[in-house]
Amino acid sequence: xxxxxxxxxxxxxxxxxxxxxxxxxxxxxxxxxxxxxxxxxxxxxxxxxxxxxxxxxxxxxxxxxxxxxxxxxxxxxxxxxxxxxxxxxxxxxxxxxxxxxxxxxxxxxxxxxxxxxxxxxxxxxxxxxxxxxxxxxxxxxxxxxxxxxxxxxxxxxxxxxxxxxxxxxxxxxxxxxxxxxxxxxxxxxxxxxxxxxxxxxxxxxxxxxxxxxxxxxxxxxxxxxxxxxxxxxxxxxxxxxxxxxxxxxxxxxxxxxxxxxxxxxxxxxxxxxxxxxxxxxxxxxxxxxxxxxxxxxxxxxxxxxxxxxxxxxxxxxxxxxxxxxxxxxxxxxxxxxxxxxxxxxxxxxxxxxxxxxxxxxxxxxxxxxxxxxxxxxxxxxxxxxxxxxxxxxxxxxxxxxxxxxxxxxxxxxxxxxxxxxxxxxxxxxxxxxxxxxxxxxxxxxxxxxxxxxxxxxxxxxxxxxxxxxxxxxxxxxxxxxxxxxxxxxxxxxxxxxxxxxxxxxxxxxxx
Numbered sequence: 093x094x095x096x097x098x099x100x101x102x103x104x105x106x107x108x109x110x111x112x113x114x115x116x117x118x119x120x121x122x123x124x125x126x127x128x129x130x131x132x133x134x135x136x137x138x139x140x141x142x143x144x145x146x147x148x149x150x151x152x153x154x155x156x157x158x159x160x161x162x163x164x165x166x167x168x169x170x171x172x173x174x175x176x177x178x179x180x181x182x183x184x185x186x187x188x189x190x191x192x193x194x195x196x197x198x199x200x201x202x203x204x205x206x207x208x209x210x211x212x213x214x215x216x217x218x219x220x221x222x223x224x225x226x227x228x229x230x231x232x233x234x235x236x237x238x239x240x241x242x243x244x245x246x247x248x249x250x251x252x253x254x255x256x257x258x259x260x261x262x263x264x265x266x267x268x269x270x271x272x273x274x275x276x277x278x279x280x281x282x283x284x285x286x287x288x289x290x291x292x293x294x295x296x297x298x299x300x301x302x303x304x305x306x307x308x309x310x311x312x313x314x315x316x317x318x319x320x321x322x323x324x325x326x327x328x329x330x331x332x333x334x335x336x337x338x339x340x341x342x343x344x345x346x347x348x349x350x351x352x353x354x355x356x357x358x359x360x361x362x363x364x365x366x367x368x369x370x371x372x373x374x375x376x377x378x379x380x381x382x383x384x385x386x387x388x389x390x391x392x393x394x395x396x397x398x399x400x401x402x403x404x405x406x407x408x409x410x411x412x413x414x415x416x417x418x419x420x421x422x423x424x425x426x427x428x429x430x431x432x433x434x435x436x437x438x439x440x441x442x443x444x445x446x447x448x449x450x451x452x453x454x455x456x457x458x459x460x461x462x463x464x465x466x467x468x469x470x471x472x473x474x475x476x477x478x479x480x481x482x483x484x485x486x487x488x489x490x491x492x493x494x495x496x497x498x499x500x501x502x503x504x505x506x507x508x509x510x511x512x513x514x515x516x517x518x519x520x521x522x523x524x525x526x527x528x529x530x531x532x533x534x535x536x537x538x539x540x541x542x543x544x545x546x547x548x549x550x551x552x553x554x555x556x557x558x559x560x561x562x563x564x565x566x567x568x569x570x571x572x573x574x575x576x577x578x579x580x581x582x583x584x585x586x587x588x589x590x591x592x593x594x595x596x597x598x599x600x601x602x603x
Contacts, residue, residue: 132465134474136440137404141478144404145395146497150479153488155395156495163189165196169400170495172540174199175573178349187357188396194353194364195400199545201346201371203574206548208339210563211580213555215242215336218583221590227329233257234285234324234333241337255283270294271337275302289319293338300344301372305352308345317342317576334579340371342576347371359390360409361397366416375423382417386410386433399497402504408443415451422455430455442471446509453516461521464509468528472502500541503529507546510553519556526550537569544574551580560584 141147149156160166165180174196181193219235222228233253240246240260249257259267269277271294278295282288292315299308320332351368354361362381369378389410403409418433434452439445442464449463465471475498479489492498506529514522526549531541538544551566567581 131467132442132470134442134470137442137471137474138478140404140408140441140443141475145393145398146404146475146492146501147478147482149395149497150482150486150489150492153491156399156488156491159188159396162186163192165189165192169196170540172538172543173573174203174544187361188394190353190357191361191364191394191396194350194357194361194368195397197346197350197353198364198367199543201343201350201368203544203548204343204346204576205340205371206545206552207574207576207580208336208343210548210552210555211334211339211583212242212336213552214560214580214583214587215334218587218590221587221594222331224594225331225590227325227331230329231324231331231333234322234331238333238335241335252284270298273298273301275299275304285322285324287319287321287323289316290321290335290338293321293335293341297338297341297344300341300348303348303352305345305348308348312342312345318578320579320582332582334583339579343371359392359394359397360385360401360406361394363401363409363413363416364397366413366420370416370420370423375420378420379417379424379426379429382413382420382433385413386417386436400500400504402501402508403443404441404501408441408447411437411439411444411447415447418451419454427455443505446505446512449512449517450508453512456516459512459516461513461517463512464506464525468502468506471505472498475501496541503541503546507549511549514549514553514556519553523550523553523557523559526553536565538573544570548574548577555584560588 163180163184165177165184168174168177168180169192177196178193178200181189181196184190184193215238219239222231222235225231233249233251236246236248237253237256237260240249240257246257246260249260255267256271259265259271262268263272263274266277266280267282270280270291271277273294275298278298279291282291292311296308296311296315299305299311321335321338322333324331324333347368351365351372354365354368357365362385366378366381369375369381389406391406393406393409401409401412403412414433414437418430421427421430421433430451434448434455434457437444437448437451439448445463449459451457453459479486479492479498482489506525510522510525510529512522513519513525526546529546530550531539533539534542536547538547547566547570551563554560554563554566564581564584567577567584570577
């Protein structure tokens, strides 16, 4: 066994002993168990690992080093800087570079999409809290518009906000077309109270949806991501509001970039395209991509795609395709096809069970909490053991260790499990799973392992279980790489302030 590999195994074994070999007593002390007992069967996972890209790299990391030498963007991807990676891969035409560009763009898209979900989740409580404020009468029509954007049912939109109500009722008007996401409404006249930022967001979303990426990118440059969509009143009575219907504008742009990057790339990278198509509101197209992959599973698995896929082999990828296709079918109104795709998943590995749980959650089916082991160390140790079994001849084991590839892979699988639990299971388990997949050396903050989307999703899930202050910790550390996080962060602070004042405290006491 080589020195680096032995050091890796010993380090993990020590960590496992601390986690699994010590149990809590009711009196707060600790007792040592004789031997940690495994709680899950990882036989299939170890078998999958033996024939995987992961163990392949441990044998010989030359293919990975070749990717790194080909483009500096790979370093950005591995260090958690997707925007820099996107810029580095811009203009590159080879398949690996296009795959990497799509992965970077999807990371940005899914981070912005999570921000939009967080904003939508927090909006109802904020609107309710604003009802008791002194300026409630003046903001009521605007709040009615925001509520209409959440529910699709317009009522009570009058006064200065009346043009918004009329636009919602008449999609053929310029502003109505813009609110409906159609490009013919771009540059429509905005009503009083609306900000330039709101106009840019709506235009950006419409242009991205129409595939006019260059124009959408120019809009993005003109957009102040921190600016609200509406400003009502002035001075101490000034209230800012954000339109949940425009919150995912940046997500649409980055999804369009990802979809275009891999549109002509054959094989398993089609899963990246399918994910982007879902963000763009095109589930039927995403379904077609997944069905083609399932019908004729590609023989080749490019390393450039496998690295961040959360799958060890083609079999796990096929089940990912079935789950993603099922969700797309469900969103396209084809529930029977969704059920058939999920029924075809015969889970063997932990990743397979997570794919099935994720598909069940997003199609309204029951989700069990046992898809991923309570102690992730059991999964990690199983994969590490297969690397260690290679012995001294494993020339790439040190690179696998230094890049943290085992933990990165486990992170992807565990975060997909968290998404399933957050959507269709127990949100508190989702939060625990996200915390377990977090790089503790950079808690709440972006790092090589703490991706932007993972951090925003952690914030969103904490809002879901009533922990807005914890959510703010995540959002506060995202400002440099994701300045749009300031908007939802401001909303959460406003909500905490309003609640504090309702209880007789100061505005800052709630924060």
